Amino acid sequence: AASLKFMLVGAGLLYVLAGLVRRLRGHWNWILAYLYFERVPLAGSLMLVALAYLGVAGPATTRNLLITDRWHQLLILSYLVFLAAYLCSFTGMLIWRLGRYRFGVRRIGYQRLRKYRRSLQTVPFWVLVLPMLLALFKRTLLGSGAAAAMILLGGLLGWLSLQVIELLREKIVDWYRLHRSGPNAVQKLAQTLGSGYYNANTGQAHRGHAMALVTMGFLGIIYLAGYWQLNPKSPLFEVPPFAYVLGLHMILTSLLSGATFFIDRYRIPLLTAITLYSALVYNTTRTDHYFSLYREVLPAPAIAEAVSARLALADSSADSSGKGIVTLVCASGGGIQAAAWTARVLTGLQESIGPAFPRSIQLISATSGGSVGTLYYLAAFDPHRGLPTRPELLPEVIDAASASSLEASAWGIIYPDLLRIVFPFIDMDLDRAWALEQAWRRQLKPLWAQADPQKPEARLPMLSDWMRRTGQGVLPGVVLNATVVESGQQLALSTVDYPASDSSTTILFDRTFHRVYGDSADLSMVSAARLSATFPYVTPVARARYAGGGEGPLLPSWHIADGGYFDNQGVMAAVEWVQAVLKTPGLRARIGKILILQIMAFPDHQQMPSPENGNGWLSALIGPVQGIVNVRTSTQVARSELELQLLKDAYPGKIETVTLSPAEGDPPLSWHLSQNDIAQLRAAWVQLGDGTGVARIREMFNPAETK
Template identity: 35%
Template sequence: MDIDRKKSTYLTLGILFMILLSLIRWGGETLQYLFYLRVPLISGALLFMLPIICIYLLPSMLGNLFVLKNKWRMSLVIPGAVATGLGIVIIGGIIGTNAAARFNVSPCPLLEALLQDDALTPYLFALILAFPTAWAAYWSSGPASKEMSNTDRKIGVAIGSILSLLLMGAIYWARTGETVSWVSDMLLMIISILPSEARAGLVKDDQLTPGLVTASAFLAVSTILYLIGLLLYRPKIKKDRWQLPALSYVLGLLLIFSFLFGLLTFVLDYYRVPVLLSFLAVSALAYKLWKVDHYYDIRPTPTEPPKPDDFIGALKERLAHQQGRRTLVVVCASGGGIQAAGWTSMVLTGLQKRLGKDFTQAIGLISSVSGGSVGTLHFLDRFGNEGAPEDSELNAIFNASTEDSLGATGWGLVYPDLWRFSGLPFLHTQPRDRGAAIETDWKSFMKSPNATLRDWVDPIKQGKLPVPVFNATIVEDGRHYLISPMTFATEPLEGLEFNRLYPQHDMDASTAALLSATFPYVTPITRNSEEDDSQSKVTPVFHVADGGFFDNFGIVSAVDWLNEQVLPKRVELEIERVLLVEIRAFPDEEPLQTASRKNVGFLMSLFGPLLTVLAARNSTQAQRNEDIVNDLKTKWTAKDIDIFDFKISFPKNIPFFEIPTQTGYENIDQYTTALKDEKKAYTPPLSWTLTKKQKDAIRNAWEILNQDQSSSVAELEKVWSRK
């Protein structure tokens, strides 16, 4: 650390110390008010700073939250932000107005005036808190993402403003309505149970203290809207389904947290009860008592699973269109969220357009991971009887793979998963959690949404479909988990596979993709639902996580299959060569030459071990996969089998989510100049939503590779053409 940095550090610490000292000396109660108001202060700061947190601090993970697809979504987000701001202000007003009576501190006139009868101040503060979110949504949905025209954005803002005024008017009017009177009476009855000294700040002269009536009105209106969201926006397998934007659910969670936790702190701080710790304890106890878990569905089936030797006949049928010595194509699709889903589908459909259907018909195996499994699911879903998708379906495959599914995840998080986490696991709805919700959404874009793994067995044996492997990871011991319609020759130490664990069971193909794509915290880790409690037979129970934890590239399954089940039968199959196509959703990274100066001190001391584990996982997988592919080539080249390896990675220097050069607002451009970076490295979204601009970036990336005569795609075409 240089001298200037030391000076600035000491100066900052000195300023913070002086501020703290002044707060303590100023009446001695300022810190107490800050403590009692901690929930609304934190919530208000989060709401006001939400665009900065999402767009500038965490752009790859949360930046797309503010990108809205149409004017109707815009019109719903704006009142959602206003409602969240209003809930925060109401709770802050209740605590600030009644803290003097409840906690025996000096009154604060500014806070006491906040919730006076007929006061419009809370609504003004709510608009101030909501403005950054509304503005960021308006800005992000225009030139920054190419989602909406200026006209549509303005219409959305106009409708959203009207809805916001109606919402605030409904709450203002509802304070005197019969429903609120009934709620107030119930609150008075509940509060009367408390000892007389504990009612301070809650009841005065047999009436609720200021703000609680307004809070009752707000709670009544919010509950109605919450139930409407539960019923109206429930994910369904429906082509023209209407989905709330994910940002609405984020705002909903923030509102629930601020409103309920704010009220609980106001009531329980009197008893010195730690609200958050108590809530977590109740949640953990509910999980324990009710044995709460997340499940995926498997169901009994009368059909027997395929045998490992069935691969031989299936491959013969699959490659029957090739005359003489044959070429087998094996595809490995890497993980990486919706970016991987889009890139996998773009490469597979792009190769068919460039090399013809006979190339797709030569694909014998697709080993996919995480987002690559979602792209594979939609690719296989539209296969025809010729062993490949029709050319008219190729664009639909890419569109299905890149459709927004984050809203469905938000619905599952705000409804069934929130109930479960809040100690109410006995409340049930369908879909049952956020994982099932996103799977339901994927099915909306499938041609055969109810297809199961066993449904794919006959088409595979007839050569109409390549063998898919949806790679996942067993949580309990970290082993490889292969989910496929076919049966592999894996040993227990090499990994587990679905057909061997559950030979008399089946699952939806979309469920297999979901298990492979259990992106951390976006979708929950799940266990199998079917459990036989008889003494004679117990169904094995394992929790399943994203396949990227074991192998994020899908290489291991493909190489094991070639080594153990296919190439030993090369003479019978008449296979002359193997083309291994690695679809990688991200640009290839060069080894670091030096570490960043930012990762020092507190960050490295606190998160260093975790950062090491994550970095070692990626580098270890890359090195291991490179070694086993080289060993495969060496082993079988010596036995007159040519093996070619093609890595089709997303190219570098593709513009993705960045601040536009011109926003169209000259007064704002001058402040964003410092944030512009025309040469900014590619930053993919790590969520399940893409903007139109990002979809265009994937298309443009493929065109760049397609036109580059030195690219891996061009090399693949040269080798493929030498039949």
């Protein structure tokens, strides 16, 4: 019965389509031409509909974008949805009205449809608005009454804005008419641009462009206000990440619609124009992204020195033999999910076990989001006691690691990065990476200040600060893993100096930060975390330069990318640490058990997926790319498991490995967590607290209590 209904519906649609084709016979050349000229407004319209769908039924990353839990967030998004839909319908209508002048093609059905032209703009507008508003209503955490009120208020503000735009257009046109003593600047510009801009019959610019100029001016004021009001260094208020998506949508719709209206007359493809412009900008201006190095002469402490100092401080943790227990933490990558989970596991184990656990940590090797969580956790360490200052500071570590920074990255995309493209000759040091760092700095400052209120320095931690503390034993060794783009090799942003490679150590620790950039180079720890967490395209790959244009030894021109490309689990640094330390006789005798704790940000989905029907040609099309993407993770996991097993075989009874990961969930791979995501992480840790992994760790530190 279902198949019969499907066939009947399909036959009906084919009949209607056939009738439409017959009625439009002889017009297809013009129809196809206008579809081409309208490609930007059409693409913008489809994008709005797609965003509405993905916000409800898409992956966690897109679903989170539409979540609102405060009234002003829903109000702002509703308002911007109205503006974005208006812009798509207005630009499409403008191209349809002026296309015959600009492109020399017949305007389809203009005389017949002229009296309906307002409806022709209004109907597409509501077709675009309603799905998005329904999606916002479905995804909001506000009550239905409050949500409906905010959506209606946002729509009312949008309608009032359109009335203001129309009023300004009328006032400007009237003013030009009253004060015109000859051709004004607008008319001269329109005449220079030619047909479609200038009406030779009236000697004036076409009226539609006046409306376009006023609309762009109105939106430009909102855009410029956002540059200062939303600056991530000190924002007056925050808007949801989806507001920046809508802002970028409106900017691209405006710029590309204007560009195609101009170049389509000369039959220049948009992609060709963009390619030529990009080549011009690339070859004539500075397009690279940078991270800043500072001058500070302080060599990294040797592993033996750091371990000895840390063991002297950690005398409260020992195994059954009386020797010190050593914990090596490997924190995996995975965006804000990894940052929040790393912070929650480390603080949770400290709350469960006590001071013995943080004091036993000799090394934290972190990658990508795990590096950000590590940054917040270690910033809370007391510089005298070697563990977080006080228990009540631990929830603040979790809150800082869970705080969204996607808004800052989005601000960087639509402001400094976009301005660098549109105005390439303006030398700007700001970019989306700078914006992301500002968001992390705002979260880091309270932790850093509370950890040691008496410390004289007001600056946030530098690599040299943490190297000094590592050498004193009050901070564990830290390796934030990054990747060199040009060679594909690892770059270890390390506070300890690994031994030089020899025949038995074939992994790479010749490429630590100071061996690459020299002992006189220093780096902000926030920048180090950013380099390790250079999430593809959200954060740009960057190369080094001295801060403030300072001078120093010649720096390599390598670009640094996310550490997850090379070692997303952070295991290799731990393996090298064990090799180096256990080959030192004096240290080996002082170390009891070595716990290698793997903090994995995502549930274990290494099992083979259940058999399903194939996707035919779609699998053939995307299969190779999908395989390349998936094999990066699977091979790294397999390599890490093999390395750890070989290490355990080399030192029987010496090494224990524990992996802690959420049992379930579909977290986003971005820099934004919803309140529901945060609650799921909290519940996942509570569930793990009763599991075998945490129980094994407790038994190592408190064997008497677990018997």
